[in-house]
Amino acid sequence: MSALVTVRDLVKTYGEGEAETRVLKGLDMELAEGDLAALLGPSGSGKSTLLTILGTLMQPTSGQHIMLGEDLTRARDAALTEFRNRHIGFVFQFHHLLPDFTALENVIFPTAIAEGRETAGARRRGEQLLDRVGLAHRMDFRATALSGGQKQRVAIARALMNQPELVVADEPTGNLDRESAEQVMGLIAEINEQEKTTFLISTHDEKIAAACKRQIKVVDGKTVSD
Numbered sequence: 001m002s003a004l005v006t007v008r009d010l011v012k013t014y015g016e017g018e019a020e021t022r023v024l025k026g027l028d029m030e031l032a033e034g035d036l037a038a039l040l041g042p043s044g045s046g047k048s049t050l051l052t053i054l055g056t057l058m059q060p061t062s063g064q065h066i067m068l069g070e071d072l073t074r075a076r077d078a079a080l081t082e083f084r085n086r087h088i089g090f091v092f093q094f095h096h097l098l099p100d101f102t103a104l105e106n107v108i109f110p111t112a113i114a115e116g117r118e119t120a121g122a123r124r125r126g127e128q129l130l131d132r133v134g135l136a137h138r139m140d141f142r143a144t145a146l147s148g149g150q151k152q153r154v155a156i157a158r159a160l161m162n163q164p165e166l167v168v169a170d171e172p173t174g175n176l177d178r179e180s181a182e183q184v185m186g187l188i189a190e191i192n193e194q195e196k197t198t199f200l201i202s203t204h205d206e207k208i209a210a211a212c213k214r215q216i217k218v219v220d221g222k223t224v225s226d
């Protein structure tokens with residue numbers, strides 16, 4: 001399998017002078033196409049920082065970030081935004097759904113906004129995705145009327161809307177009960193298996209990590225085991 005993402009000697013510091021905190025300290029990592037990888041490490045080790053950089057939402061202080069053969073390290077904001085919209089999906093611990101909109105609207109709005117209009121094709125894809133995550137019967141329910149696990153499944157459908165090669169998920173099951181967490185993880189594994197979407201999932205949950213094909217551990221700002 002070829003490398004989808006490569007980061008080399010990645011450094012990220014926050015703040016300046018005495019307040020400077022060096023979080024990533026020369027981290028190397030590679031994700032292959034089709035990987036299903038858990039990102040582990042103690043609280044504060046830099047997992048969210050790494051996911052934010054891999055999601056192109058923040059630039060590293062130094063080092064190299066390559067995805068799909070493109071060197072993103074020095075790309076301009078507009079180019080990064082376009083790259084992100086086309087190639088990367090996000091799932092967060094808190095689903096960030098728009099409460100007053102339906103499940104379907106939540107799935108298709110980001111694409112509609114990016115494209116400046118809502119197409120019939122986008123609507124169809126949104127419906128297919130909600131069916132895919134087991135929510136065909138909840139499409140027209142408002143987000144507030146869904147359970148935590150259902151909301152997170154809507155968030156997964158939303159992340160897949162643009163057929164991203166990579167989905168970064170920051171503690172996607174952190175706010176769910178055990179049963180919902182396992183259902184959400186099962187769904188992620190199924191999508192990974194069937195559609196070859198690459199997932200990198202930060203988690204403190206050993207069962208979730210064990211359900212992934214790879215476990216990548218960040219300790220002291222570097223990847224230490226895999």
Ligand SMILES: Nc1ncnc2c1ncn2[C@@H]1O[C@H](COP(=O)(O)OP(=O)(O)OP(=O)(O)O)[C@@H](O)[C@H]1O
Nearest residue numbers: 014015021023041042043044045046047048049050
């Ligand atoms: N915007 C910021 N400004 C300053 N420091 C920050 C900022 N974001 C994160 N940090 C610091 O960077 C370190 C790593 O944070 P990060 O959120 O990446 O860790 P994490 O491994 O995801 O932690 P957790 O498992 O608790 O979510 C922490 O010490 C945190 O306080």
